[in-house]
Amino acid sequence: MSSPHQELPARRLGMRAVAQAAGVSLMTVSLALRNSPRVLLETRMRVQQVAAELGYRPDPEISRLMQRLRPTRAGSGAVLAMIDLHAEKINLQAYDLRVRDGIEGRARQLGYSVSLFALRDYGGRLPRLLGVVRCRGISGILLLPATPTVALDPTATWDGLSVVAVTTSVISPQFHQVVPHHVLNIRLLIEHLTGRGFKRLGLIMSESLHQRTYEIYAMVMTVAGHRSGILIIPDLASAEAREASVIAWLEARDPDVIIGGELMLRMLKAARVARACVGREKVALTDPPDATTLFLDQQPDVIGASAVSLLTGMIHNNETGIPASPQITVIRGRLPLVRNHRDETRRRRGGSLP
DSSP states (O other): OOOTTOOOOOOOOOHHHHHHHHTSOHHHHHHHHTTOTTSOHHHHHHHHHHHHHHTOOOOHHHHHHHHHHHHHHHGGGOEEEEEEOOSSOOOOOHHHHHHHHHHHHHHHHTTOEEEEEEGGGGTTOHHHHHHHHHHTTOOEEEEOOOSSOEEOOTTOOOTTOEEEESSSOEEESOOEEEEEOHHHHHHHHHHHHHHTTOOSEEEEEEHHHHHHTTTHHHHHHHHTTOGGGEEEEOTTOOHHHHHHHHHHHHHHHOOSEEEESHHHHHHTTSHHHHHHTTTSEEEESSOOSSSSSEEEEOOHHHHHHHHHHHHHHHHHTTOOSSOSSOOEEEEOOEEEEESOHHHHHHHHTTOOOO
């Protein structure tokens, strides 16, 4: 039995008390506590100081309720921006298309629409593009995959914008990222291939892929004992030089399985390389354009959807600008290897892969 003199729990202090003490409106307190740029910095600091002195703490139940209400309030008028960072227009790979599909699908579920912006359409001037984004009332940005790596204009200001990169290509500034789990994916792939009896694993990578994956693929291959099977091709090498280096590598290392990304898929279209690869298994680290090559499904649609979930949470919590501590969310790929979605569907229906 509790004592009649036992102290009752202290009543939670609300924002209204903070507003009265600070001499501002309830809306100003709400915005200031979320560090919104819509409130002058001096006012924000004063409100936050008053809240700290009064011992104000947000009510988690109310926060959860508001989190559920905000997507509904957003409606069809709320827009997220996807930014294409390629300097020139290119034919998108299946991986890129699936990232965008994942973004658009998840955005629709949360009540948002998506607009695509290409940096090249603004003469490569990022401040100009961000100015247009702000004028359209957009506060959430998704930076799309790009080749090669990109260092964004350091003069661009990101105040009031929530940003998530669905790529490791953006090397500066550093934003929160949602990307493939490169370490686990390549490790599982190596284990899968060696379990199937392959002994001489080869890896073909472009210099830019090597850089933007933080050399992870090469490091895991090295630890697994396949260092001699790694071929990194300079980005500036001519088509003839690339072809010659691949032919020489094949003759010297004689891999029984070749792993690679978009560069490998392009190289396989060269007649000499294609002939030299006859009888060798090929495994793509991205979705191949046809059914002739096995590939590891890195689930780019899940990556895109997860990026939207992260971004909308940041918008609701008013987490804007360049983060002090950028975080990386990694998405695990899928094994076993499949040739393409059509063949995967056939396998699930009882068929077999060639």
